Amino acid sequence: MGFFTSARQGRKDDAELGTGLWRRAHDRFHRGLDRYHQVLEGVEDPQLYEELVDIANELAALSPRVRLVCVEAQRRSPSDGLDIPGALAGVHRSLSKAGNSLATTAEAAAMLRLAVGPVPVGAASVRRRAEAVFEQIADAEHRLMDSLPES
Numbered sequence: 001m002g003f004f005t006s007a008r009q010g011r012k013d014d015a016e017l018g019t020g021l022w023r024r025a026h027d028r029f030h031r032g033l034d035r036y037h038q039v040l041e042g043v044e045d046p047q048l049y050e051e052l053v054d055i056a057n058e059l060a061a062l063s064p065r066v067r068l069v070c071v072e073a074q075r076r077s078p079s080d081g082l083d084i085p086g087a088l089a090g091v092h093r094s095l096s097k098a099g100n101s102l103a104t105t106a107e108a109a110a111m112l113r114l115a116v117g118p119v120p121v122g123a124a125s126v127r128r129r130a131e132a133v134f135e136q137i138a139d140a141e142h143r144l145m146d147s148l149p150e151s
Contacts, residue, residue, distance in 0.1 A: 016071045020079030025095040026070040032102030033060060039109045051123035052109055055130050059102065062137050069095065069140050076147070087147055094140035098133050105129040 017023040036056055043049040069091065077085035084092050108126045 016074065017067075018074045018079050020081045021084060021092060022070040022074040022079055024082075025092065025099065026066060028099040029066045029095070029102060030063070032099055032106060033063065036102065036106040036109060039106055039113055043109075043113050048112060048122060052112070052126060055105075055109075055123060055126055059105070059130060059133060062133065065137055065141065066095070066098070069137070069144055072144060088144070090143040091140050091147065094136045094143055098136035098140065101129060101132040101136055105133060 013023065013026075017026050033056075036059060040049065040052055040056060043052060073079075073088050073091055077088050079085070105126055108129050109123070112123065112126060
């Protein structure tokens with residue numbers, strides 16, 4: 001991404017996500033995705049690599065969903081700081097847990113990359129950790145929908 005493209009995206013992110021809580025949740029998720037993809041670069045076992053790439057693709061598919069949740073949360077409860085709005089505290093908690101789970105997913109992939117010899121269960125440990133990320137993003141979406149004022 002070029003300098004001007006990056007600057008333009010930063011301004012768009014500031015407008016849609018703010019500069020506070022929701023932006024941090026969004027950016028943390030993306031840093032976790034980046035880290036996971038960095039881990040893939042060192043995997044030498046072709047079968048394990050394919051399993052980890054499948055998981056990476058599924059995790060990357062969550063990115064637009066995370067953005068939508070964060071953009072909508074920013075729209076409903078603008079944040080330029082770190083104060084968690086009471087009405088959307090559950091949404092923030094789920095996003096935060098998803099970011100943590102994504103980091104542990106990348107860590108599990110890194111541990112497999114360092115394994116000596118064939119890995120008998122493949123990427124099962126990484127898959128389990130990734131499942132938590134999927135569940136937590138779904139929970140954030142559900143909590144966001146539940147926080148809608150009734151008409």
